[in-house]
Amino acid sequence: MKKIGVLTSGGDAPGMNAAVRAVVRAGCENGLKVVGIKRGYNGLMYGDFYEMNLRSVSNIINRGGTILYSARSPEFKTEEGMQKAIDVCKSEGIDGVVVIGGDGSFRGARDLSLRGIPCVGIPGTIDNDIACCDYTIGYDTAMNTVMEMVDRLRDTTESHDRCSVVEVMGRRAGYIALNAGIACGATTILIPEVEFDFERDVIDRMRRTQQTGKRHFIIIVAEGIGGVSEMAKKIEEVTGIESRATILGHVQRGGCPTVRDRVVGSLMGCKAVELLKQGIGNRVVAMRKDEIVDFDIFEALNMSKSIDLELYRLAHEISI
Ligand code: ADP
């Protein structure tokens, strides 16, 4: 292995730059040439990349987003698109690729590995929804952003004796909602993994806390459940408490990465290079019980993980 590429794909996540930096620095220090591929698989299909050196990644560890840009690339999923990417790798001498992204991006990495281009995936997504990993790059920063935003909402919610119904990201998973919900002291947290009953889990809980003197309420709703505007209207109708809906949206994907995202991103980048240097591909780097490990991509994509239901129960026990 003489030359490797690195790309970021799917939704960006704070800490991706730390991973790119580590791949470039570890690659160069281990005698590899490293090219930065722009806009995910699009850059691979159309040869949009540039050679990187130790200084190409200066001053990026503190920056959100991704200096390599990111994209969703439907063309890459077609047989022709995949062939274009393979042809580019062969003609440009790219012997292996580090793919930083989510499950979808890993499927692409698996297909490329199958066709003779060894790839290593690094989990980069704010959603923390990759089965083989306890932790994905960007998750901590996103949760801290949610916490900061909801703290602000709490100020105005309290001043007006209102209820704030807040939608947070997570695609089909409730990890951000559950953990940020605890950190924000939400009265109720609604996540796709747990069935809820509006009367019991929202209205009755609000009434119980009202009886003990509470006058403002924060309801955190995962985007996999959605419908926050309707929910706020319904709460106001049923309880008479003025309610407002807020969808936090893409602010959750930006901003300066936290210590954890910088450190985990850095460690994962180094691990990916270590694997590729030995010619090992079709692997996903993962964090399990605070250790950096790696899995076969096929296995990783077939794994499942579940949310901590005890944490969910405790969150509600102490938010009353
Ligand atoms: P994420 O990586 O965050 O899950 P996406 O699901 O949008 O994001 O996937 C990112 C890109 O990975 C897609 O635009 C596509 O180019 C590639 N990809 C996704 N699914 C597949 C698949 N089944 N086979 C090959 N490539 C895929």
Ligand code: F6P
């Ligand atoms: O996967 C990250 C994520 O931000 C999800 O939380 C969200 O569902 C999705 O991406 C939004 O995607 P887009 O940026 O394409 O709107």
